[in-house]
Amino acid sequence: MWPQSTFFMALPHVGPIVGWLFAKQYMPNWYGTLKKPPWWPPNKLFLITWTAIYSTIGYASYLIWKNLGGGFGRPLALPLGLYAAQLILNWIILLLFFGAHNLGLALCHLLLLFGLVLGMALSWHSINGLAVLLLLPYLAWLTVTTSLVYRLWIDNPSSEPPSQPYFTGGKID
Structure with a gap:
């Protein structure tokens, strides 16, 4: 089963790689100008930690997939559907943060992601305790x-992007 576990462990890394390729041109300029708190971790720690976490959650999703019989049948719809949804949300944060420079939206997105991961953990609890x-x-x-x-x-x-004017239906001079 190692090819399947390798696939599951590699899949979460796809989004950050694509996001980095898109956003890398914006990182040094904008990111370097942000005022960061004194307890901000070194940038290398982010890379190391996210790499380990993506591999770990990928392996956890493999355990769920394996415990529910493999394939892509109906029993996998909710547990792996929640996994896929949180993975996509996780990937989008990179674009909101580094691409759009929208800290407020990235914060809301992270809160939503946290809730989704909690829901995923609850749905996985009865399937595989190690995965949780x-x-x-x-x-x-x-x-x-x-x-x-x-x-x-x-x-x-x-650093927030300026708010866009919106049309109110009035006359434009």
Whole structure:
């Protein structure tokens, strides 16, 4: 079963790689200007931690897939559907943060992601306890990441993209 577990462990890395390729041109300029709290971890720690977490949650999803008989039948719809949804949300945060420079939306997105991962853990609980335990570092790191983005949002109000005017139906002069 190692080809399947390798696939499941590699899949979560696809989004960050694509996101990085898209956003890397914006990282040094904008990211470097942000006022960061004194407890901000070194950038290498982000890379190491997210790499480990993506591999871990990938393996956890493999355990769920295997325990429910493999394939893509109906019993897998909810547990792996929640997994897929949280994975997509996780990938989008990179685009919101580094691409759109929208700290407020990234913060809301992280809160939604945290709730989705909790829901996923609850749905996995009766299937495989180890898979749920493997989600705990992810939840812990999401807590850290959310607190960091919150501090960035509070400390860097000028880094938010300007609000767009909207049409009110009145006459434009």
